[in-house]
Amino acid sequence: MKISKVLIPLALSLFASEAAGATDLLYLHWTPNWDAVKYDLTLSSSDFFHSTVRHQTVYMSDVLLPEFYVKKIHDWSWQARPLDFDGNPIGPVSPMKPLKGPGKIIPRNAPLPRHDVSHIRGGTLLYPVYSYVGNPGISSYEIEVLSDYPENVNGTARSIYHIGGGDFPYTDFYDEPPRFGTWYWRVRGKDENGNPVGEWSLPQRRSLSTEGWTIGLFGDSITHGGGRVSYGPNDLAYSYGYYLDFDTINLSNSGDTSETMVERFERDVLPFHLKYLLILGGTNSLRGGVPAEEVIGNLSAIEQKCRNHGIVPILLTLPPINPASIEKTFQEPTEGNWQEALAKVNAWIRTRSHIDIASAFDETKPMPVDYALDGLHGDVRAKKLMAAVINAHIREFVK
Numbered sequence: 001m002k003i004s005k006v007l008i009p010l011a012l013s014l015f016a017s018e019a020a021g022a023t024d025l026l027y028l029h030w031t032p033n034w035d036a037v038k039y040d041l042t043l044s045s046s047d048f049f050h051s052t053v054r055h056q057t058v059y060m061s062d063v064l065l066p067e068f069y070v071k072k073i074h075d076w077s078w079q080a081r082p083l084d085f086d087g088n089p090i091g092p093v094s095p096m097k098p099l100k101g102p103g104k105i106i107p108r109n110a111p112l113p114r115h116d117v118s119h120i121r122g123g124t125l126l127y128p129v130y131s132y133v134g135n136p137g138i139s140s141y142e143i144e145v146l147s148d149y150p151e152n153v154n155g156t157a158r159s160i161y162h163i164g165g166g167d168f169p170y171t172d173f174y175d176e177p178p179r180f181g182t183w184y185w186r187v188r189g190k191d192e193n194g195n196p197v198g199e200w201s202l203p204q205r206r207s208l209s210t211e212g213w214t215i216g217l218f219g220d221s222i223t224h225g226g227g228r229v230s231y232g233p234n235d236l237a238y239s240y241g242y243y244l245d246f247d248t249i250n251l252s253n254s255g256d257t258s259e260t261m262v263e264r265f266e267r268d269v270l271p272f273h274l275k276y277l278l279i280l281g282g283t284n285s286l287r288g289g290v291p292a293e294e295v296i297g298n299l300s301a302i303e304q305k306c307r308n309h310g311i312v313p314i315l316l317t318l319p320p321i322n323p324a325s326i327e328k329t330f331q332e333p334t335e336g337n338w339q340e341a342l343a344k345v346n347a348w349i350r351t352r353s354h355i356d357i358a359s360a361f362d363e364t365k366p367m368p369v370d371y372a373l374d375g376l377h378g379d380v381r382a383k384k385l386m387a388a389v390i391n392a393h394i395r396e397f398v399k
Contacts, residue, residue: 032061036082109198122242131234138189219280221254243387258298280316289335292344317358322366325375
């Protein structure tokens with residue numbers, strides 16, 4: 001079962017018709033509230049005769065507005081208010097500000113790739129995630145992963161991976177295979193009939209070398225990154241690797257079970273010639289009803305594989321989950337005996353070479369909503385706590 005985050009359907013722009021022939025877009029960004037799931041963006045204009053107020057719900061702290069606002073940039077103002085999962089305000093609305101100034105004109109009607117964070121501590125992923133701001137009037141997207149930068153950025157290119165519009169209506173794309181070397185990716189929007197809207201985004205370069213790494217992170221989506229329902233691994237505030245005092249290569253894959261971690265170990269871990277491997281896995285298995293004994297067997301197998309190849313395994317205890325929150329956000333049930341099974345696995349881990357990150361939480365209760373809104377992944381507070389425990393104990397293993 002692949003769960004990495006809640007994939008939020010596109011909030012179709014209220015101004016789709018205005019964007020149909022656009023060549024310029026207006027990019028607007030504000031400081032994120034890491035407790036927010038979404039924002040109410042208010043755009044307003046007034047003159048002597050009338051006033052206009054428009055609302056949009058956006059799921060990131062940035063948005064692309066249609067060309068109409070480029071032409072009327074002096075006439076409009078904006079403000080944003082953070083909202084929770086149910087749409088309730090969780091903080092004050094920002095002051096009303098003119099679009100002129102913070103608004104940046106983008107001379108391309110295309111999705112805008114967000115900044116590449118793969119070279120920032122905690123951001124280097126074996127399984128990359130491509131994140132972008134959608135352009136107006138979009139119903140779905142198509143993604144291309146390219147072997148080379150295309151000679152014609154508006155035309156066809158040599159694609160090594162392609163997913164067509166209609167299949168992917170989200171603004172975070174989790175690439176399926178592990179990626180090494182150098183590659184590029186780009187995205188294009190489509191309307192509700194599957195027709196292209198605007199152009200391809202300019203290709204974004206990605207690269208990953210297997211050389212120079214000492215410590216790896218190996219796990220599922222809890223380690224891969226993301227949280228607070230709307231945020232993915234590109235948002236490093238939700239990755240505990242970002243808060244560590246040392247560099248790591250993130251070899252995790254969202255949706256992994258303890259079994260799939262065993263299966264991909266040789267392919268995904270050995271090429272990096274690591275000395276140490278932090279291992280956090282089994283949560284998806286346990287909540288799906290896999291017996292604790294089977295998860296323990298899989299973690300033991302990963303331990304042995306590490307030792308067979310000269311890698312020091314460092315198991316991490318499993319933080320609690322919250323079945324009610326998982327049901328609310330993912331509409332998925334959790335096995336009724338999850339707490340007993342998780343306790344069995346953690347008791348075994350505590351007999352091995354381990355770091356006890358679960359001790360940062362109350363293991364007798366479900367994970368509080370303040371720490372993991374979706375009940376599973378851990379938000380900023382939880383990821384900071386996990387990293388703090390690792391930082392405090394890593395020198396017991398790394399000499």
